[in-house]
Amino acid sequence: MGGNSPCASCKLLRRRCTKDxxxxxxxxxxxxxxxxxxxxxxxxxxxxxxxxxxxxQQRANAVSSLVYEANARVRDPVYGCVGAISFLQxxxxxxxxxxxxxxxxxxxxxxxxxxxxxxxVQQLSxxxxxxxxx
Amino acid sequence: MGGNSPCASCKLLRRRCTKDxxxxxxxxxxxxxxxxxxxxxxxxxxxxxxxxxxxxQQRANAVSSLVYEANARVRDPVYGCVGAISFLQxxxxxxxxxxxxxxxxxxxxxxxxxxxxxxxVQQLSxxxxxxxxx
Numbered sequence: 001m002g003g004n005s006p007c008a009s010c011k012l013l014r015r016r017c018t019k020d021x022x023x024x025x026x027x028x029x030x031x032x033x034x035x036x037x038x039x040x041x042x043x044x045x046x047x048x049x050x051x052x053x054x055x056x057q058q059r060a061n062a063v064s065s066l067v068y069e070a071n072a073r074v075r076d077p078v079y080g081c082v083g084a085i086s087f088l089q090x091x092x093x094x095x096x097x098x099x100x101x102x103x104x105x106x107x108x109x110x111x112x113x114x115x116x117x118x119x120x121v122q123q124l125s126x127x128x129x130x131x132x133x134x
Numbered sequence: 135m136g137g138n139s140p141c142a143s144c145k146l147l148r149r150r151c152t153k154d155x156x157x158x159x160x161x162x163x164x165x166x167x168x169x170x171x172x173x174x175x176x177x178x179x180x181x182x183x184x185x186x187x188x189x190x191q192q193r194a195n196a197v198s199s200l201v202y203e204a205n206a207r208v209r210d211p212v213y214g215c216v217g218a219i220s221f222l223q224x225x226x227x228x229x230x231x232x233x234x235x236x237x238x239x240x241x242x243x244x245x246x247x248x249x250x251x252x253x254x255v256q257q258l259s260x261x262x263x264x265x266x267x268x
Contacts, residue, residue: 095229102236
């Protein structure tokens with residue numbers, strides 16, 4: 001945040017924190033882990049480049065998503081965030097199936113109710129299709 | 135892959151591709167984009183470190199997830215993979231609600247059927263709870 005009180009990033013990188021430091025607004029000195037983890041996974045230079053490519057008003061969201069991704073990668077070095085995506089995709093598929101089963105069950109009950117509501121005489125008089133055997 | 139035919143990573147980094155190159159098995163020279171994108175997002179040094187931390191038999195999966203994450207970050211510089219996670223979480227919530235509604239509807243129909251199945255006389259004789267007012 002300029003001169004005397006370096007942000008967490010400048011502290012870790014042992015450099016002077018200028019008043020136009022790109023990291024300072026998002027990596028306060030009292031939360032050193034937040035920068036350390038994105039630095040470990042993406043590297044300070046890449047984070048800096050990525051933040052420069054994003055409009056100022058969206059940088060806080062970009063930092064949050066980078067921190068989330070970095071934490072996921074440290075927790076799961078093989079799949080990282082993609083593990084969560086895969087898990088959620090499976091959950092969506094399973095829920096879509098369960099919803100389809102429930103909706104089919106509703107349809108089935110409703111059709112059964114319609115059959116039950118028709119008087120017996122009418123049910124018996126429904127024409128049947130006969131297949132002629134040659 | 136050693137000496138004469140460098141992998142995509144060594145080609146991009148302009149270095150000699152040795153036979154123990156950590157990138158060579160996963161970044162063939164005929165797919166330069168695959169390495170370029172993980173290098174852009176994570177940096178070659180970080181990718182190398184991450185691969186060294188993962189057992190050999192899981193490195194192909196680690197590379198796939200890093201490529202997936204890097205592509206997501208390039209497509210969406212603000213949210214990257216986290217955008218997909220957020221979208222899927224919302225989809226899961228909505229599906230859970232739809233499943234609950236469908237299951238409640240089934241329960242409702244079944245309870246209505248039970249009421250319909252009970253003879254009218256029996257329905258009338260069901261004891262009611264009366265609340266005494268003080």
